[in-house]
Amino acid sequence: xxxxxxxxxxxxxxxxLTLTVAVAGIAAFYSPSLTSGSSSCTEATAxxxxxxxxxxxxxxxxxGAASSSNAPGYRPDDITLVIGINDTVTWTNDDSSAHTxxxxxxxxxxxxxxxxxxxxxxxxxxxxxPGTYQYDCEYHSWMTGAIVVKAGT
Numbered sequence: 124x125x126x127x128x129x130x131x132x133x134x135x136x137x138x139x140l141t142l143t144v145a146v147a148g149i150a151a152f153y154s155p156s157l158t159s160g161s162s163s164c165t166e167a168t169a170x171x172x173x174x175x176x177x178x179x180x181x182x183x184x185x186x187g188a189a190s191s192s193n194a195p196g197y198r199p200d201d202i203t204l205v206i207g208i209n210d211t212v213t214w215t216n217d218d219s220s221a222h223t224x225x226x227x228x229x230x231x232x233x234x235x236x237x238x239x240x241x242x243x244x245x246x247x248x249x250x251x252x253p254g255t256y257q258y259d260c261e262y263h264s265w266m267t268g269a270i271v272v273k274a275g276t
Contacts, residue, residue: 179211179247180204182268184240189220189263196222196266204250207275213247216240223261230254230272 180202188196197214204210214224214237224237230252237246250256250272260266 179209179213179249182212182214184214184216184218184222184224184260184266186218188218188222188260188266191263191265194265195268196260196263197268200268201271202269203271203273205273205275206251206253210251210272211247211249212270213245214240215245216242218242221262222266224248224258225261226256226258228255228257230256 182202183198184196185193185198187193202212204212216222219242221239221241223240224235224246226234226236229235233250233252233254233256235248235256235258237244237248240246250270253272253274256270256272258268258270
């Protein structure tokens with residue numbers, strides 16, 4: 124092997140080692156946030172929509188839900204979803220009081236929060252991770268619901 128050929132092979136070895144270290148660094152940087160369930164998760168995206176664009180399951184924050192004597196405040200309050208079939212839930216505030224739809228327990232990186240929903244507001248969330256999701260209204264502690272999400276077959 125000539126000196127020029129050794130120079131080319133040395134450059135190739137250095138390039139391969141550099142690429143390997145770069146890939147390992149990228150993997151090390153991203154994998155803890157994907158697997159740890161830590162607070163570094165990006166909250167699931169959701170949006171406030173108009174009733175016409177919603178699909179899937181519809182939940183009403185019914186009239187009078189702001190009164191503790193009208194618990195649980197969501198109708199229906201227990202839902203089972205199958206991913207890929209009916210995995211989108213739309214909540215509509217049919218009450219005269221403002222409410223929220225806020226997860227209190229969720230699969231890692233799958234929490235959701237509607238923020239303030241004034242009367243007539245609609246919020247939708249698509250569930251993509253199997254698990255049991257408890258949620259409530261941040262303003263009215265008696266308003267609670269649960270969603271069980273199952274993997275599609």
